[in-house]
Amino acid sequence: MRTRLIIVFLVPMTVILLALGGAYALSVARSIQQEVSNQQLADLGYFLTGARQSLRAANPAVVEGELERYSELYGTRVAVFDRSGMLWAAGGMRPESVNEEMTTRIGLALSGRRSDPSLAVLPWSLGETVMVEPVFDDGNVIGAVMIAESSDAPRGEILAHWALLVAVCAVVIGLLVFAVFRLARWVLQPMMRVDHAMAAIEHGEMDARIADDTGPPEMRRMIRLFNQMAEEIERVVSRQREFAMNASHELRNPLGALLMRVEYLATGLDERWETDVEKTREEGRRMSRILDTLLNMARAGQQDxxxxxxxxxxxxxxxxxxxxxxxxxxxxxxxxxxxxxxxxxxxxxxxxxxxxxxxxxxxxxxxxxxxxxxxxxxxxxxxxxxxxxxxxxxxxxxxxxxxxxxxxxxxxxxxxxxxxxxxxxxxxxxxxxxxxxxxxxxxxxxxxxxxxxxxxx
CATH class of the missing domain: 3.30.565.10 (Histidine kinase-like ATPase, C-terminal domain)
Structure with missing residues (x-):
């Protein structure tokens, strides 16, 4: 009963808590990744002006120094590519480090399309975040600017939030377990007392009763009814035992007197009646044994x-x-x-x-x-x-x-x-x-x- 009650209360609450916690964890991961993406877009917008000026002047030095300082300061690789897709100016990036994914994004940018950030929901699936923006000059694409940033920082932030969430969920589940156990004990303790009282009555403790001042109202009513039933059983059993004892005591005297009268009458009878007199004596003695047995049974049932x-x-x-x-x-x-x-x-x-x-x-x-x-x-x-x-x-x-x-x-x-x-x-x-x-x-x-x-x- 206790196990079923705990399961009924605890399992649904735990499932709901885990579902809400999981939704919140995914929301936190998306929020952090979106914040990183917005920051990269802002940085790309800052470098677009310098890249345009550098490409129009056909001088990589116009923007290269700024790219290198940014890369050293934030540990991020930044590069400008010309209209042919060749590396024009870079900060922390070499031509051989441009992989296939970057080449694809650069091609999309040079065609005039902005590439979407490679965001993932789960932190352990995050790789390097790459964003590429086209550089326009009088409506024509003259190059592209790319930012490639490691995912270690957002991954660590996501995992920190998740660890805090797990700790909070563990504390809440612990409190739920404590509350459910207290509730189960509050509900079941009166039932346990009823069970113990019934076992005591079964073993002859007819005075066993239960305090009816604890537990739910429904249990209190049941306990009051049980106490009334126990009192009635004790009264009936007590009256039965008293009747057996009183009947045994009361019948012994007239039975003794009857046997004495039989012996007295036997003295006036001849030998022809000896057999009948002996049978009468034996029946009297048998009745006496039955009364003794009934008295012993009543006493045995009365003793604790x-x-x-x-x-x-x-x-x-x-x-x-x-x-x-x-x-x-x-x-x-x-x-x-x-x-x-x-x-x-x-x-x-x-x-x-x-x-x-x-x-x-x-x-x-x-x-x-x-x-x-x-x-x-x-x-x-x-x-x-x-x-x-x-x-x-x-x-x-x-x-x-x-x-x-x-x-x-x-x-x-x-x-x-x-x-x-x-x-x-x-x-x-x-x-x-x-x-x-x-x-x-x-x-x-x-x-x-x-x-x-x-x-x-």
Missing amino acids: SSFAVVDLVELVRGRVAAWREVAAERGLSLVVDAPAPVMSVTDRTSVESALDAVIDNALKFAPTGSRVDVAVGSDAERSTISVRDRGPGLEPEELEMVTSRFWRSARDQNVPGSGLGLAIATDLLSGLRGSVEVSVPEGGGLCVALRLPAGEL
């Missing part, structure tokens, strides 16, 4: 992530140690495969909560006497914590649904749980710019990988 450098190997070893007793009660073994420290800039609490949910899920489905492997690895972009069990696994078409909330495989309906474990892990990892990947490894079971950014977020 605190990012810091975390050794994932140390984190995994700590959580596995906490779950080993549960695994032992179920006849399972937890094995950690993490040979070297793996560092990541992340939120420790969120990663621990997600790992707990995945380990809990693995212990539920792993058959007694099997092993659950927890491995830690990393590459240039990602750090990975993988938990692999050797349970029944899932069908390929079920892998996409396993992280959905309350989803349970049809063959696992009798396994205790709420179907929220992997959904909680997915929500927690998404807030850390990570992801949860579920796959079926060779040998059966299920492998759940928690992938986290390896560098700073």
